Amino acid sequence: MHNKNRILQLLEKQNSTGLSAAEEAELDELTASGDEYLFSSDEEKEAIRQVIHHKVFAAIDISSSPIRRIRFSRKMYGYVAAACILAVVGILYWANATRQPGEVQIAAANAVLKSVLPDGSTIWLNKQSAVRYHEDFAEHRNIEITKGEVFFEVKKDAVHPFVVHAAAINTTVKGTSFSVKMLPRSGDVKVSVVTGRVAVSKAKDTLSVLLPHQRLKYHAGSKQFNRDSVSVAEANGWIDGDIVLEKASIAELADWLQTAYNISVINQTAGNTRYYYVHLSSTTSLDDAISILNLLVQQEHARFQLQGNTIILKPL
Incomplete structure (x- = not known):
């Protein structure tokens, strides 16, 4: 752990005021030593792995260069790993600072993000989308969309209904595939069904039961809704x-x-x-x-x- 902390200190100084020759040599030795980085949690380990993946490949411009073999020195890997630790520490600090006790948050920035939930269901978050759920999700399958659009493939479970909350609208299923989209300006909500049957409600009032290729639009301003047909492509085409x-x-x-x-x-x-x-x-x-x-x-x-x-x- 002391190696990681020292690397973080040196990287912060390098980014701000620069390093002395002795400090540069110390950083080279630490990142090339081969010691394993110690992670405080599996969450930190996975987050660092993801950031390393994206940073390494983002740094390689393959669009304008001929294909060639690229070798990364241990020193280079060490720098990348250390820089990623620094970035992830900030990410995890923000997540922990904004998360309620027992709450899990998933957010997509500028790319579609796929995630498997604790009950085995799979979700895809469109760009600029986010969800949250409680850590006991497998027993109480409730998930909230805080912004954007999400496509769900729900694992069947007759005992535990799967409920998606989006503003005032609740969508309840037991095993199906569908999308829910919140429009940022109006607060309107759209529910589009690909397979199975979906019940859409507001508070205790059931608005509609949707079948495949059906969509419900809830208009937040007028508090009215309408139902129409929709293609599978609108519901989940954005994934591809x-x-x-x-x-x-x-x-x-x-x-x-x-x-x-x-x-x-x-x-x-x-x-x-x-x-x-x-x-x-x-x-x-x-x-x-x-x-x-x-x-x-x-x-x-x-x-x-x-x-x-x-x-x-x-x-x-």
Whole structure:
């Protein structure tokens, strides 16, 4: 443990004021010594493993260089591992500082994230999405979406219903696959079913029981809901980079742009009633996405315009 703490001290100094020649030599010796890093928990060990993976491969630009064999010295691995420990300590500090006792949090930043829950169910979190549940999840299968969109493949368990909470809407199943999406601006919630049967409720009132290819939209402002049909592609196509929006309002298009490209979108339009069908790839550039959406919304005399690091959706 003392090696890890000393490495962290040296790295912090290196990032701030720099190291002396003696300190550089000490850091080289510590990272090349071959000693195992000691982890305070399995959570820290796994988090560091993930960060090392992403940092190493992010540092290799394979798009513009011929394929060649790359050798990493023990010293380089040591630096990467130590830097990752420093980063993960900050991540875990934030998670522990914001987590309630017994609470588990999972969050996706700018990529789709897959996770297996304690009961064996699998979830995929879309970009900028997050969930939380209690550590006794296997016995009380309740999970809350705090933001974004999540696709669920629920392991069958007749004894323990699986309940997803998203704002005021609760979705209850025993074994099925479906998605739940919270729209960040309006607070609306969409539930789309791929397989099985899903009960959607608000408080003690059942709003609807959905079958495959059915969707419920709950409108937070009016506290009303409607049910329609939906394709599997909209429910889970984004997992494989296939973006499908069906019967989406102009406000939903703005929400999607903000989430997909991690950019601020200001919507200056109001009272638009048209709905749109959009099919894009996750590899579509921001400029191309804006051009495609502008072809659609010109019918409403509106336009998406990129201004610096912000997109303005304005009436024409």
